Amino acid sequence: MKMRLSQLLGSFAITIALLTVLEVVTATVLPALGWYEYRLTFNVLIIIFLAIRLDSPIVPWMVMSLQVVHSLFSVEGWALGTFAGLIVMTSANYLKEVLHLTSALITMLTVQLFQLIWYVTVTMIICLKISNFDKFGMIIWSFIPGSILLSMISPLLFWTMEKIWRVPSEGGPRGVEI
């Protein structure tokens, strides 16, 4: 299924708006309600969706744009997540023949797997930047509780994203070609 440029721009604008709202929820609403310890990194979830479900040469640029939005709410910046996003995309590309998100459980497990790839990449870069690999395990561990929660939310978010991107939900490996 092919997508027109105008459709693409519309869907992408809605995705950016959704990410902004979710970032505000993570950065302000949840801490205001007493949720301090673990962050729900919705940018990761949205980028994993784009990596798995869209087949387009411009996805890397979309990943970068989403990370720029994320950098407004985090000192992480855009580059780290963009790099991790590209690694996730490449991995998804290699696994595309076996990726079929046919049930909520499979979606959760797939998302957990890709989150793990994301966090290992990000942690390795952070450890390289701070020249201290002693913290590798500790940083990875700090991601785990939030990532499990995100995986549990993922079927709902993927369903929403499928509506935004008009991807058929029965789901082959690649929903939309742009």
Added chain:
Amino acid sequence: MKLIQESSKTKIVNNLIVGMLAVYGISQKQFNLSEPSLFHQVVTEVISPVQEGLANSKKSLSSLWDNYLSIVNTSKENNVLRKQISRLESDLTSMEEMRKENLRLKRLLTFTDEQPYNKIMAQVVGWDSSNEFKVIRLNKGTKHGIRTMAPVVTDHGLVGYVYRATENYSDVLTILDQNNRVDIVVERTRTHGIVEGVFNFKCALKYITRNEPVEVGDKLITAGVGGIYPKGLKVGMITDITKENFGMTLSIEVVPSVDFDKLEEVLVLTPLDSGKSASILPTQSPVIEEKKI
């Protein structure tokens, strides 16, 4: 066939370009200090008021929720009375909140008299949305005299320092963050060490040799070296000491004196001569001069 090949070529080229940009971005990234780009400044100024509004509505939201819960399942006859009670309770809650806020501000003000700095009171409006960074956003910026590297405190002790600032908002790298290292002195033994953020809202005290007589319960204060934090600010307390069978130093766990779960207002300390025209980044070095009255 040709089309598929071309599309795949475009994908590779796009991946390479974005990948190279990302690698360049990572190489330029500093996790302990940042000057916000114009884009970042503009968008932060647009988004942060929403965050501020949501942070401020916390009290009214919880009061609204309490009222809703109290009204559910009441009979019609009691509705008027209950509503009245709810209103009074809500007023009482607001007054209690105001009383607590007054108390906190009073304590902050008493505390600030001891510090030879300009004190800028600011409210916490958000937290960093990534797991690996412990950063808070304040509702004051360069317009109010805040500058990067300025220490941030409460009456309980050290919070962190200003990592980046826009005109009306600033981000503070807290002592819980792994990129923030604080030079400290153990109050009782005068032993020097470095406090680093770990995770789970705790810190680690590093470079304390095995023969140092530090104990659980020892209080840590800033050493005043390093050019960011003034001397004598409370940092935390030792809660656990582990002597490994190897290595020259102790493994020490520290609980910060500031309760980050309940952080609402903070004070940003700027040098007394720093006016509102203070630049975003220090021009020569990040060292802040300590000037007494």
